[in-house]
Amino acid sequence: MAKSQGNGSGGRSLDAVIVGAGFAGMYMLYQLRNLGFSAKVIERADGVGGTWYWNRYPGARCDVESLNYSFSFDNDLEQEWVWSERYSPQPEILKYANHVADRFDLRKDIEFQTSVDKAVWDDNECRWAISTSKGETISAQHYIMASGCLSHSKLPEIPGVDSYQGPTYHTGHWPHEGVDFTGMRIGVIGTGSSGIQSIPELAKQAAHVTVFQRTPNFSMPAGNRALEADEVDAMKAIYPEHRQAARTSGFGVPVPLPERSALEVSEEERNEVFQRGWDSGNLVGMLLGFNDLLTSKEANDTACEFVRNKIRAIVKDPQTAEDLCPFDHPLGTKRPCLDSGYYETFNRDNVKLINLRRTPIEEITPTGIRTSDQEFTFDAIIFATGFDAMTGALVAVDIEGQDGITLKNKWQDGTRTYLGIMVHGFPNLFTITGPASPSVFSNMMISIEQHVDWIAACMVYLRDHGKASIEASQEAEDFWVQHNTEAGDATLYPLANSWYMGSNVPGKPRVLMPYIGGVGVYREECDDIVANGYRGFVMRDAREKASV
Ligand code: FAD
Ligand code: N01
Numbered sequence: 001m002a003k004s005q006g007n008g009s010g011g012r013s014l015d016a017v018i019v020g021a022g023f024a025g026m027y028m029l030y031q032l033r034n035l036g037f038s039a040k041v042i043e044r045a046d047g048v049g050g051t052w053y054w055n056r057y058p059g060a061r062c063d064v065e066s067l068n069y070s071f072s073f074d075n076d077l078e079q080e081w082v083w084s085e086r087y088s089p090q091p092e093i094l095k096y097a098n099h100v101a102d103r104f105d106l107r108k109d110i111e112f113q114t115s116v117d118k119a120v121w122d123d124n125e126c127r128w129a130i131s132t133s134k135g136e137t138i139s140a141q142h143y144i145m146a147s148g149c150l151s152h153s154k155l156p157e158i159p160g161v162d163s164y165q166g167p168t169y170h171t172g173h174w175p176h177e178g179v180d181f182t183g184m185r186i187g188v189i190g191t192g193s194s195g196i197q198s199i200p201e202l203a204k205q206a207a208h209v210t211v212f213q214r215t216p217n218f219s220m221p222a223g224n225r226a227l228e229a230d231e232v233d234a235m236k237a238i239y240p241e242h243r244q245a246a247r248t249s250g251f252g253v254p255v256p257l258p259e260r261s262a263l264e265v266s267e268e269e270r271n272e273v274f275q276r277g278w279d280s281g282n283l284v285g286m287l288l289g290f291n292d293l294l295t296s297k298e299a300n301d302t303a304c305e306f307v308r309n310k311i312r313a314i315v316k317d318p319q320t321a322e323d324l325c326p327f328d329h330p331l332g333t334k335r336p337c338l339d340s341g342y343y344e345t346f347n348r349d350n351v352k353l354i355n356l357r358r359t360p361i362e363e364i365t366p367t368g369i370r371t372s373d374q375e376f377t378f379d380a381i382i383f384a385t386g387f388d389a390m391t392g393a394l395v396a397v398d399i400e401g402q403d404g405i406t407l408k409n410k411w412q413d414g415t416r417t418y419l420g421i422m423v424h425g426f427p428n429l430f431t432i433t434g435p436a437s438p439s440v441f442s443n444m445m446i447s448i449e450q451h452v453d454w455i456a457a458c459m460v461y462l463r464d465h466g467k468a469s470i471e472a473s474q475e476a477e478d479f480w481v482q483h484n485t486e487a488g489d490a491t492l493y494p495l496a497n498s499w500y501m502g503s504n505v506p507g508k509p510r511v512l513m514p515y516i517g518g519v520g521v522y523r524e525e526c527d528d529i530v531a532n533g534y535r536g537f538v539m540r541d542a543r544e545k546a547s548v
Helices: 023-034 076-082 090-105 194-207 228-237 238-247 268-279 297-312 318-324 392-396 444-464 474-489 519-531
Strands: 012-019 039-042 118-124 125-130 139-145 168-170 186-187 208-213 217-222 337-339 351-355 361-365 369-373 375-377 380-383 398-400 428-430 467-472 537-541
Touching: 023 039, 023 375, 023 444, 076 238, 090 118, 090 125, 186 194, 186 369, 194 208, 194 337, 217 268, 228 398, 238 444, 238 519, 268 297, 297 318, 297 337, 318 351, 428 444, 444 467, 467 474
Parallel strands: 012 039, 012 139, 118 398, 139 428, 168 380, 186 208, 186 380, 208 351, 217 337
Antiparallel strands: 118 125, 125 139, 361 369, 369 375, 467 537
């Protein structure tokens, strides 16, 4: 077992540094420690949980069912933990993350309130020099980014965004003590999942809520409810088979795949299938009603119209209903949402929708928000404006690979990875749920576990074979970039201006970042690559220089 030791420049020397103590970083640490590697997690926050540490806004909860959205790597953990709701709320998921940290004694190897700011690859030593906000530079053979796909929050690019004098809150950085909006007039910018979850709760408390919507989203009722003891027991009895089915599924949740096209059935039958999907309270319930909803615009249009008719039936004011109806993207191509009374909230007297397509925001003022036709005064403004997704947290660290090339520069025209796990020119850098892996197109727990297991096995292989480094070859990376693009181009995803496509960040290259080939197919590919001697990867013996 490699011991943590000095690196000659005052810092420590480790087998691995892991960035982030969300579910990915915690499981990575657990695995590496069990395998005898010296590893430390560096985490900016003062606690574990990642997403569930930061996103504490009212109404925050998962939208993959808790019985699926949980770790499967430890049978006892799986059997002992009891989820209270179908879609458990943020405090319970954070409690689970803390339970995992305590149960496996992870905290002793996590350094909180510390950021990783820079990492430089030394091609002679085959090691990373990783600099932290505490002024330390740690030497590590392996550098593992578990920094999250949705952890780098962003404010809107609106003139005057810093000029508002009242309190502002971003859903991704919610105060730990909560916020009491009683009696306040508040403005909310953003109607993605965070806005859609929080607006109904905010409306119950605040005196008045003005919702600023640029793009209407498709949302379906979550059908959230308390879980019955017998259904939890029933799941626990079949967990091994259930998890295995999830690992080989398309989206990381075992659901039957449809065989028919939406266009080959009568309108009546189609609407019956959509109604079942709508009632299922399942994120992919409607999308998996037919086999062509993500590939045929004509088929997808029928599902869009079904949802729009639901919105029209729920929202009483016809203009508000029409403004809430999405027309600019196919269903599912922006992340679909599950809600608890979102559309109904617009029937309340204290909620008003502002359609920014008609009256855009011109500026944020010291007292509120001014659109092209009105000035609003608020006691607080909430930014539900999302994240620089997939790449934001990765390139926020100044990562310098071979020949001084930075990850940021390498990706300036679009993300390039092999399997979303490694990047050519950056040996021994692993990205958990990185770009071009199924990641956000899946139940993330399944994808996190698969990546962590793959990386851990790879590190064992290197150790057992006396290898100092592993790197994706240029050819393998080119192949995977092309494959990822082709998989995306066969779907409707490129039609939307979504964070999947990088469209929410000005200047970000327009590339479908996550891999849509499916969790099961992707896992097979990863396993096949290993079975074929790590096809597409180049390894170096200690101190051996190799041209890759
Ligand atoms: P994160 O949980 O994002 O953790 C990354 C950690 O890295 C953070 O704690 C961050 O502080 C730290 N970090 C980043 N950069 C640095 C640095 N330079 N130095 C130090 N620390 C750093 N997915 C699902 O599958 N189902 C769901 O229902 C679901 N719900 C979600 C709800 C919300 C509100 C959001 C925002 C996301 C949701 N997701 C969901 C996606 C979710 O992000 C993943 O499921 C999962 O929690 C990601 O875990 P992670 O460990 O990979 O990353
Ligand atoms: O962020 P988003 P999010 N002016 O990017 C608007 C996961 N998640 O935090 O669409 C006006 O989806 C922007 O408008 P537009 C999930 O994967 C899950 O809500 O760009 N508006 C959009 O409406 C999710 O997809 C859950 O036109 C501006 C909104 O802000 C991901 O995290 C809950 C604007 C941002 O929506 C991100 O969700 C929460 C501007 N200048 C999050 N800039 C679950 O339910 C941005 N917007 C499990």
